[in-house]
Amino acid sequence: MTSTLTETAAAYVLAESPDAYVLTPTRLGIFTALRMAYAGDPAALRAIGRLEEAMGEGKVVVTAFDGVEGRCASVSRGQAVEHVFTATGCTCEGGRHPWHIHPMLFRLLLAERAIFDPAGLLAELCAATPPPADDEPPPPDDAHRPDWADEFPGL
Ligand SMILES: [Zn+2]
Numbered sequence: 001m002t003s004t005l006t007e008t009a010a011a012y013v014l015a016e017s018p019d020a021y022v023l024t025p026t027r028l029g030i031f032t033a034l035r036m037a038y039a040g041d042p043a044a045l046r047a048i049g050r051l052e053e054a055m056g057e058g059k060v061v062v063t064a065f066d067g068v069e070g071r072c073a074s075v076s077r078g079q080a081v082e083h084v085f086t087a088t089g090c091t092c093e094g095g096r097h098p099w100h101i102h103p104m105l106f107r108l109l110l111a112e113r114a115i116f117d118p119a120g121l122l123a124e125l126c127a128a129t130p131p132p133a134d135d136e137p138p139p140p141d142d143a144h145r146p147d148w149a150d151e152f153p154g155l
Contacts, residue, residue: 021060030111043099051104065109067121068128
């Protein structure tokens, strides 16, 4: 199996595996965790089941994932159709449903990155989410200087 993800995100450890998009022991564990997290939500559980089934059949092809946004080939229409998905949205026809295969794929990939590449994931999240603009200037350095520091010149 060829992996485009390997070419676009070399730091993504799992992409270097020849079975990057199939069920692995780690992914099975994440599926169990997802089922526990959404135990009271039948729609979410159906989406988890569909994702696990598609992944088990080798129909899930992820082309990019940076922790904020992912891209994958359509499970039903093949690699000619690409979907873009985030934690809350998706470009596919099922995107109008809160729970379908792509929101769960996002969660699975995020958990996987957190396990295998936490530093890379954090760096990408920080780059994608700059701090909010602040109109107030930062306090002067002396604002955090303790009172007793005046007794010790040079501190
Ligand atoms: Zn979707």
